[in-house]
Amino acid sequence: MLSIQKTTDYSQFKSFASNRDVSPEKLIESIKKHNMLESHPIIVTKNKIIIDGQHRLAAAIQLKVPIYYVVDDSLEENHIPLCQTQRPWNLDHYLHFYCEKYPDYQFVKDCMKEFDLKHHFIVEVCLDCNKSAFSIFRKGEFKIKKDKEDLKKKFYLFCRVRDFCQNVQKSKFTKSANMAVWRLISRHDYVHDQFMHKLEKYRDEWIEAFKYMNIRTVYEKLILDVYNRCNKDKKKNLIPEPVKVKLKNYTSNPNYKDVSLWDEDQAQSY
Numbered sequence: 001m002l003s004i005q006k007t008t009d010y011s012q013f014k015s016f017a018s019n020r021d022v023s024p025e026k027l028i029e030s031i032k033k034h035n036m037l038e039s040h041p042i043i044v045t046k047n048k049i050i051i052d053g054q055h056r057l058a059a060a061i062q063l064k065v066p067i068y069y070v071v072d073d074s075l076e077e078n079h080i081p082l083c084q085t086q087r088p089w090n091l092d093h094y095l096h097f098y099c100e101k102y103p104d105y106q107f108v109k110d111c112m113k114e115f116d117l118k119h120h121f122i123v124e125v126c127l128d129c130n131k132s133a134f135s136i137f138r139k140g141e142f143k144i145k146k147d148k149e150d151l152k153k154k155f156y157l158f159c160r161v162r163d164f165c166q167n168v169q170k171s172k173f174t175k176s177a178n179m180a181v182w183r184l185i186s187r188h189d190y191v192h193d194q195f196m197h198k199l200e201k202y203r204d205e206w207i208e209a210f211k212y213m214n215i216r217t218v219y220e221k222l223i224l225d226v227y228n229r230c231n232k233d234k235k236k237n238l239i240p241e242p243v244k245v246k247l248k249n250y251t252s253n254p255n256y257k258d259v260s261l262w263d264e265d266q267a268q269s270y
Contacts (some may be wrong), residue, residue: 002070004041013069014049016231024059026087031059041068043075049073055139091119094138104144115155125182126151157185157192164199169207180218184227189238205229223228 030262031037050057051072060067089097099105108122120134121222127143129132136142144151156223161181162173171180184190199206201223220240228237 002072004068004070006066006068008056010067012048013044015054024062027055027059028062031063034064038068040105042064043236044071044072045075046070046073047160091137095119098140102140104142107144107148111155115159117155150229154185158182165206168203174210174213176213176215176218180222181214183219187238194236195227197230202229204228218270258270
């Protein structure tokens, strides 16, 4: 069992450069009322790098009270994201931690800044809405297999649609709108100028489409009620492609039907 040690020699501890920013203000007030630092020791490596507890250390330094700590020889710097016991990390923290080490995380950060996109959206579309996408991201295993320049081109087109629609609606995109628009512009037969023209001309139709929370429904309405609307040349029309969910013994299932993998509610029901 690891022994808990006590010290006021704060200088011996080191923070990892990519760890999240320290903001101990609320913790300081809590410690003033009831000091529980002894029952919540910080965790450090044999080299005294803080794995968990930099906020507690910062608070102890400001209050000039002893800090309690345990040295775990089995831990290294890369264990920092896995050892957050007091306040779980969000995606911002994981992004900050990994971006210096892994270029794909830096790509996410750069795209967030360049296109004003949320990391949740970028991670999802880069991994094709894989249900384990965020778990992969938190583990430091996020890898982009798609062409990054192509992704950037699509982000640019997506943002043109998003900015136009949000400016008209005076409201932010919902997740269903985000994913439906992304799926549309990712099609090989998508023509951006045609869609932008239809968005301008048929505002009521796409505003109505965005009221739905089901991604598949929004996607189909954008195609049928906006993109294809009044096309004289039917060759310019898009067809909402069916996507089959793979089922065990699906041929004997009387309820089997084509559903979109993007329509999680329907897919989960099988």
